[in-house]
Amino acid sequence: xxxxxxxLAGLFAVxxxxxxxxxxxxxxxxxxxxxxRPLASVAEGDVAQIVAQAGNGRTWRYVRVDSSWRxxxxxxxxxxxxxxxxxxNSLLQAASSIASVEGGDLPHYGFMANSPLLTLxxxxxxxxxTARLGRGAPDVRASESxxxxxxxxxxxxxxxxxxxAFDGGDPPMLDRRIRPRxxxxxxxxxxxxxxxxxxxxxxxxxxxxxxxxxxxxxxxGPTYAWIGEFADGARECVAPSAYAYIGFLDRLTWSELRDPxxxxxxxxxxxxxxxxxxxxxxxxxxxxxxxxxxxxxxYRTTGQVxxxxxxxxDLLFPTPSALLDSLARPNPYEQVxxxxxx
Numbered sequence: 514x515x516x517x518x519x520x521l522a523g524l525f526a527v528x529x530x531x532x533x534x535x536x537x538x539x540x541x542x543x544x545x546x547x548x549x550r551p552l553a554s555v556a557e558g559d560v561a562q563i564v565a566q567a568g569n570g571r572t573w574r575y576v577r578v579d580s581s582w583r584x585x586x587x588x589x590x591x592x593x594x595x596x597x598x599x600x601x602n603s604l605l606q607a608a609s610s611i612a613s614v615e616g617g618d619l620p621h622y623g624f625m626a627n628s629p630l631l632t633l634x635x636x637x638x639x640x641x642x643t644a645r646l647g648r649g650a651p652d653v654r655a656s657e658s659x660x661x662x663x664x665x666x667x668x669x670x671x672x673x674x675x676x677x678a679f680d681g682g683d684p685p686m687l688d689r690r691i692r693p694r695x696x697x698x699x700x701x702x703x704x705x706x707x708x709x710x711x712x713x714x715x716x717x718x719x720x721x722x723x724x725x726x727x728x729x730x731x732x733x734g735p736t737y738a739w740i741g742e743f744a745d746g747a748r749e750c751v752a753p754s755a756y757a758y759i760g761f762l763d764r765l766t767w768s769e770l771r772d773p774x775x776x777x778x779x780x781x782x783x784x785x786x787x788x789x790x791x792x793x794x795x796x797x798x799x800x801x802x803x804x805x806x807x808x809x810x811x812y813r814t815t816g817q818v819x820x821x822x823x824x825x826x827d828l829l830f831p832t833p834s835a836l837l838d839s840l841a842r843p844n845p846y847e848q849v850x851x852x853x854x855x
Contacts, residue, residue, distance in 0.1 A: 549608040552660065552669060553642045557601050561636040565679070568627045573684040581695035584684055588770040588817065591693035596686045600678035604633065604644060604660075607673035612659060616666050622659040623648025624668070631675060649674050689766040691812055691819060692788075692796060699790035701759050707785040710830050713742040715755065741836050750836040754844075758831050761846035762788065764853070767819030771809065776801075776818045779809050786829060800829060824849045 563575045563582075575582050575592055582592040612622065624647045632643045647659035650670060658674040661667065679685040692698050703716035717737040739755035740747055783799040790796075797813035808826035810819045828846060835845075 549610055549672075552604055552607070552609045552644070552671060553662070555605055555633065555641045557605055559635050559641060560601060560605075560633045562634040562638065563597075563600065564630075564632040564634065565685075566630040566632075568625075568629055570627070571683070575686070581693070584687060587684065587687070588772060590684075590770055590817075591688040591690075591695050591815075592686050593688045594695050596678040596680070599673075600631070600675050601633075603671065603673035603675040603678070604631065604642060607671055609660070609669040609671045611667055612670040613668040614666055618668060619647075619661075622668050624659070624661060629676070630663075644675070646676055649676070690763075691765045691767055691798070691810060691821075692763065693815070696814065698763065698796070699792050699794070701762070701788055702791045703789040704759075704762075705787040705789070706830060707787075710784070711743065711832050712830070712836070713744070715739060715741050715750070715758075715831075715836065739836070741833070743833055748837060751839055754836050754838065754840050757840055757844045757846050758828075758836065761828060761850055762786075764850055765821070765825065766850065767810070767821055768807070769820040771818040771820060773811070773816055773818045776804075776809055776811075779804050780811055783811070784830070798829070800826060 561577045564572060565575075566572045573584070574586065575584055575597070577583075578589070582594070582597045583589045584592055612618075624645060629646045630643060631646065633641045635641055643663035645661045645663065647661065647668070649655035650657040650659055653676075656674055656677075658671050658676065660669045660671045660675070662669070688694055701717075703714060705714045706712055717739050720736045720738055737752075739750040739752060741750045741755075779801040780799050783801050785800070786798040788796040788798065799811040799813065801809040801811075803823070807820040807822060810821055810826075811817070812819070828849065
C-alpha cells in the first residue's frame, strides 16, 4: 500500500512538473510571438544612405545631402520626401512581432532567393540595417508586410509595408518636380518675366477679409487679388485663372535631367521667370530656345538643368487672356500637368 501511494505521489509530481513546463513554454511562446517590438534600434538621424536592390538585380543608392535626399547617379536628382519618410518610418518606427523562426517557412511568407533588399547605412558607409522584404500581409496591397533581417532566420510581421515607398520609375522615388518638395517652397507673392513677354509681372494684393456670414464665426483668413502688369497697364486678373497658373508652376515636372556644365551654352540668350516668395526668397527659372526638339530649363536655386516638352514651355509665359478670362475645364495647365498625390 505504501509503495502504491509513493508511486502515485511520484506520478502526481511528474504531472505537476509537466504542466508547469507546458505553461512556461506557452508563456515563453506568447512572449516570443505576441510581443510588439521595433525591427531594429537605429536612430533615423544616423541614416545617411539607402541602398535598394530589386528582385531583378537592379540596385539604386540614395544619399542624404543636408536635409534632403538625392540620387547621385542621375545628376543628384531630388527624391520625394514622402516616400523616403514612409520607407524610414516603416523600418525604424513601425512595430513588429515575430511570425516564425523556422527556415522552412520562408516561401510561405514570400521570401525567395531574389527577394528585394533594403540596406540603411551611415555617412561612412557602414551598414546599420539590412532587411529582406517578403510579401505583404496578407497581400501586396496591404499596409503590413513580412520582413527578415540579414543573418537571421527570424521572420517578422511588420506593421508597415516598406515596398509601398517605391513607384514604378527607374530609378524609383525621384521627385520630378522642377521646384522639388524637399525645398518646402513658400507661397508665391510675385512673378516677374524677362522680355519679350506678353506680361511683365504678376503679383498679389491683400484685400480686406469678408465679414463672417454667421454671427460668432471666426474671421476668415486674408484674401488676395492677383494683378497683372501688361504692356498697356495693370489689370486685376480672374483669381481662379491666376491660381491655375501658380499651381502649374508648383507642380511642373521634368522629362529628363541634363548635365548642367554641358548645357551652359544653351542659356546664353535664355528668357527667365523670377518667382518671389512671401518671405523674400526668389527662384529663377531660365528657359532656353528649342534644343533638339525640347526646351531646357535651368533652376538657379539648385543649379539643375531639365528638359521639358514644348506644350509645357509654351505655358510658362501666360497670355493676357489666360489670366484675364475664365479658363475651360479642365484648364490647359491641368491637361499638360495633371494633379498627382505625390
